[in-house]
Amino acid sequence: MSLPHAILTALLEKPSSGLELTRRFDKSIGYFWSATHQQIYRELAKLEEGGLIRVLPAAQPTRGQKKEYEVLPAGRAELVSWVAKTDDPKPLRDPLAVRIRAAGVVGVQGLAAELRRHLALHQEQLAQYLAFEERDYPAERAADVPAEDRLRHLLLRGGIDSERFWIGWITEVLAEVEGMPEG
Amino acid sequence: MSLPHAILTALLEKPSSGLELTRRFDKSIGYFWSATHQQIYRELAKLEEGGLIRVLPAAQPTRGQKKEYEVLPAGRAELVSWVAKTDDPKPLRDPLAVRIRAAGVVGVQGLAAELRRHLALHQEQLAQYLAFEERDYPAERAADVPAEDRLRHLLLRGGIDSERFWIGWITEVLAEVEGMPEG
DNA sequence: TGGAGCATGTAATTAGTTACATGATTGG
DNA sequence: CCAATCATGTAACTAATTACATGCTCCA
The missing domain is CATH 1.10.287 (Helix Hairpins)
Structure with a gap:
């Protein structure tokens, strides 16, 4: 379950739209975690529904228009608590x-x-x-x-x-x- | 799609039952590919249905009884052709x-x-x-x-x-x- | 005005994980 | 005979991939 936390991290560094996140995943975050835009949009919707992020109030856009998200306090708290969690290294799969x-x-x-x-x-x-x-x-x-x-x-x-x-x-x-x- | 080919390889080395395969995946093949017994049973069923392997004719057992598989010529051919295929390295995901x-x-x-x-x-x-x-x-x-x-x-x-x-x-x-x- | 590119999204499929159910065999 | 263990399997779920659909914006 790293994808939502990778997204929260990226959004804390800078509020972004789905496509912007996808591009950032292709760069720095992509050294160690990849995701397609479909995965990211799905996950953004879940995070918003869960009250961890919200659309920047500036604009509540419709389909096809840019939609910027920012992290809410609950989202930051979730990330802090996740950082301290443990998770066994996944066996190699090559x-x-x-x-x-x-x-x-x-x-x-x-x-x-x-x-x-x-x-x-x-x-x-x-x-x-x-x-x-x-x-x-x-x-x-x-x-x-x-x-x-x-x-x-x-x-x-x-x-x-x-x-x-x-x-x-x-x-x-x-x-x-x-x-x-x-x- | 490496799991079926890992199984074919293991079965060519030695005909085995599902649980034996699971144990071998925990050892040598497990250096670089892991699988649970559920995955393996599902895949064995598919491979058998596809005519790539068969149950050793010695015994056609029922549920709960050991069931050994061996590779058929079509299975070996499939593996040979797969070895020569290309597949991009998957980006790191850690x-x-x-x-x-x-x-x-x-x-x-x-x-x-x-x-x-x-x-x-x-x-x-x-x-x-x-x-x-x-x-x-x-x-x-x-x-x-x-x-x-x-x-x-x-x-x-x-x-x-x-x-x-x-x-x-x-x-x-x-x-x-x-x-x-x-x- | 219409096509290129940006942006968001849906749908279907496949692969992997987790939890559980059931039968067979064996040793005390 | 019964508990432990071996062995096969089902079901439900989650994550990831692939293919496709739709709307907006801008500019030639």
Whole structure:
């Protein structure tokens, strides 16, 4: 149940419309949580019904018109209490690994190409994250950076490290697979 | 759509009943794909209906009795063709990261404890994977190990590296969070 | 005035989770 | 014979994905 809380967090940083949220999820929040606009609209409706957010009173628009939401005190309280909750880490669930394992049993035809494709995608993603880091967190001095920014930087670091993990691992697998007969 | 293919792979290695598959998913295949027995039974029924697997003719049992499945030629063919398919890497989706980000906005009360708990869980998991590695792949010489085993070892290495990534990252975040006021 | 793009939404489907129900086997 | 355990399964629900529908705004 992270989506509603991700939305509350984003709205606290800045009141937004559904589509604006979708765009922000494609960027910074998207390092570690993705959502489509359909999911977001559905969730906004639920949060509003639950009294955790409201439409900015400025305009009560109709369909097709922009609709900005802000967080109500109950929404903030809910987020505070959620931060302190516990939740076990979800076990890994990686389709590429299933494919590799299957290849071990029925043969590796076609697998190398897919591994190279994933490798390129992860390298691209890594380059983008590194560019974000350079742009947004240039050589910071620990003491004078606000807590919020330091945590955001650490999340980006997490994205970077995770891409490096994938690149390292896929490279190893690819080296092995390239030495195997395709037939 | 990885679950049916994970099941086909497991059944090719060894014909099994639903519960046996569940146990095997808790072990080796579970490094990278988890499934509950309910999911597995549902999927077995679908695969049987689709003509990809069949109940071992030895016994056609009733409810409560063990029921072993094996893969039919059509099932193997399906798996071969699936191995060569492409599928984009799914974007990361990590609830703990959402929680950290939320904490940046509403305060870090309670977060350090949760980070420590996750750290301990990942360390435990890493220790277990390392023990598996020592037990199952002791100092292998590349040349004389069959391809299937080498790929299985690489999957375990992936699990190990991924746990190390989590441990490293959470440790960094924890150090930062411990320096922040809880109020 | 009509098409491109912005914006909000519905509907249908699939995948995964949680809770529960039931039968069979075995050991004390 | 009965409790524990093994084993298979149903039902209800939640989350996520995919495809589609509709309305508004602006500008060529």
